[in-house]
Amino acid sequence: MAFYTVSNVENLRICVVMVGLPARGKSFIAQKIVRYLSWLSIKAKCFNVGNYRRKAGSGHPDAEFFDFNNKAAFKIRQKAAEAAAYDMMKWYEEENGVVAILDGTNTTRERRDWILKICRERAIEPMFLESWSDDTDMILRNISDVKTSSPDYEGVDPDVATSDFLERIAKYEQVYEPLDREKDKNLTYVKLINVAQEVVINRIQTYLESRVVFYVMNLHIRPRCIWLSRHGESVYNVEKKIGGDSCLSERGFQYAKKLPELVKQSAGDADLTIWTSTLIRTQQTAQDLPYKQLQWKALDELDAGVCDGMTYEEIEEKYPGDFKARDENKYEYRYPGGESYRDVVIRLEPIIMELERQENILIVTHQAVLRCIYAYFMNVPQEESPWMSIPLHTLIKLEPKAYGTEVTKIKANIPAVSTYKEKGTSRVGESTQDGTKYQNFLLSIPESKR
Numbered sequence: 001m002a003f004y005t006v007s008n009v010e011n012l013r014i015c016v017v018m019v020g021l022p023a024r025g026k027s028f029i030a031q032k033i034v035r036y037l038s039w040l041s042i043k044a045k046c047f048n049v050g051n052y053r054r055k056a057g058s059g060h061p062d063a064e065f066f067d068f069n070n071k072a073a074f075k076i077r078q079k080a081a082e083a084a085a086y087d088m089m090k091w092y093e094e095e096n097g098v099v100a101i102l103d104g105t106n107t108t109r110e111r112r113d114w115i116l117k118i119c120r121e122r123a124i125e126p127m128f129l130e131s132w133s134d135d136t137d138m139i140l141r142n143i144s145d146v147k148t149s150s151p152d153y154e155g156v157d158p159d160v161a162t163s164d165f166l167e168r169i170a171k172y173e174q175v176y177e178p179l180d181r182e183k184d185k186n187l188t189y190v191k192l193i194n195v196a197q198e199v200v201i202n203r204i205q206t207y208l209e210s211r212v213v214f215y216v217m218n219l220h221i222r223p224r225c226i227w228l229s230r231h232g233e234s235v236y237n238v239e240k241k242i243g244g245d246s247c248l249s250e251r252g253f254q255y256a257k258k259l260p261e262l263v264k265q266s267a268g269d270a271d272l273t274i275w276t277s278t279l280i281r282t283q284q285t286a287q288d289l290p291y292k293q294l295q296w297k298a299l300d301e302l303d304a305g306v307c308d309g310m311t312y313e314e315i316e317e318k319y320p321g322d323f324k325a326r327d328e329n330k331y332e333y334r335y336p337g338g339e340s341y342r343d344v345v346i347r348l349e350p351i352i353m354e355l356e357r358q359e360n361i362l363i364v365t366h367q368a369v370l371r372c373i374y375a376y377f378m379n380v381p382q383e384e385s386p387w388m389s390i391p392l393h394t395l396i397k398l399e400p401k402a403y404g405t406e407v408t409k410i411k412a413n414i415p416a417v418s419t420y421k422e423k424g425t426s427r428v429g430e431s432t433q434d435g436t437k438y439q440n441f442l443l444s445i446p447e448s449k450r
């Protein structure tokens with residue numbers, strides 16, 4: 001039976017067409033939408049026109065290249081847009097794509113009409129997403145954040161790169177036609193003004209489109225960090241049992257005592273809010289943290305249903321079929337009377353949305369839940385995420401950056417059992433994976449921006 005995380009009963013194919021001057025965060029937003037939808041099992045992919053332009057041999061173009069009167073350059077840029085659109089259409093057809101993002105400036109109405117036409121010919125719903133800003137300080141920050149280190153400016157002095165980039169923007173400004181309430185009243189669009197100070201929404205018609213709109217409305221770009229920790233070692237961990245609502249072990253309490261110091265070391269004087277689950281072990285872990293605390297039912301551990309309170313050995317013995325089925329497809333497998341990883345992702349969606357809205361948050365929760373949250377930030381594929389090793393007594397710091405997330409792991413140096421169970425065995429113990437397998441996911445920087 002088909003099983004959806006976000007309803008797309010209409011079987012829609014959507015093309016999110018980014019619109020806006022350079023350095024308005026279009027790629028940032030595009031990458032985030034792809035990560036969010038992929039996490040929700042919606043097949044999504046970004047097609048970055050700048051990438052195609054570079055492949056077409058534009059090398060290290062200066063601002064003159066972006067002058068709309070420069071006919072030869074304009075041809076290269078047009079070709080790049082066509083190549084991106086071609087690959088995008090191929091992706092819909094050959095890979096059953098659902099949401100493609102055409103990430104380019106698309107600043108003229110002529111260019112947008114062309115995209116509209118090719119989408120309509122193929123029954124793809126176009127949805128324009130414009131990022132508009134007149135906040136000069138923010139634009140300068142964006143340029144120094146990401147543009148001076150772009151492949152376009154490899155080996156160029158950052159000051160020279162900045163002034164050239166400002167000139168590039170000026171070239172685009174000469175022809176820029178922002179989305180307009182009157183002229184574009186028939187289009188489906190969302191316009192973000194100065195991040196999301198003001199949002200204009202027009203003709204959003206489907207549930208999937210409205211999810212995308214809701215998501216982008218909640219994004220902000222203020223610097224912040226998210227800390228993740230599993231609860232301290234619990235009595236059940238020591239007994240190798242899963243589920244339950246047991247207290248911390250003695251070593252778990254030691255971790256709880258040490259956690260405020262670890263957090264202080266990492267966060268300094270930043271003001272945090274602590275989110276825990278409703279289960280005793282996360283609350284005991286957070287009890288000495290001197291910050292505001294909130295409990296979320298959605299952060300409770302994956303429900304093991306009839307297997308709650310059992311060891312993996314007992315499960316293998318009593319439910320061998322289930323034990324095998326879970327190993328074969330851990331993401332989809334649902335414990336009888338309980339949950340699957342996919343179920344956990346669905347209930348975590350409001351948590352992710354709220355995390356996007358918030359600033360500094362420390363989440364104290366459980367192994368499976370942390371895997372799902374970590375997978376969102378690190379773009380870890382579904383089939384891999386349930387197998388990630390997230391050890392006890394370790395504080396993880398996530399620092400969202402322009403095109404990815406930086407991770408720091410801070411070990412408390414308090415021994416704990418390993419609760420990691422590898423595929424094909426019922427034994428728990430140290431993972432033979434040293435984590436390097438997941439290094440690739442740590443910084444999900446789009447190809448165009450590396």
Ligand SMILES: Nc1ncnc2c1ncn2[C@@H]1O[C@H](COP(=O)(O)OP(=O)(O)OP(=O)(O)O)[C@@H](O)[C@H]1O
Binds near residue numbers: 021023026028195402
């Ligand atoms: N809605 C927004 N408005 C303005 N800036 C934003 C927004 N969202 C993210 N940013 C910032 O934009 C920067 C990233 O710029 P990005 O490369 O995404 O711009 P771009 O519009 O894709 O530029 P280009 O057209 O040159 O590719 C980051 O520093 C990020 O913090």
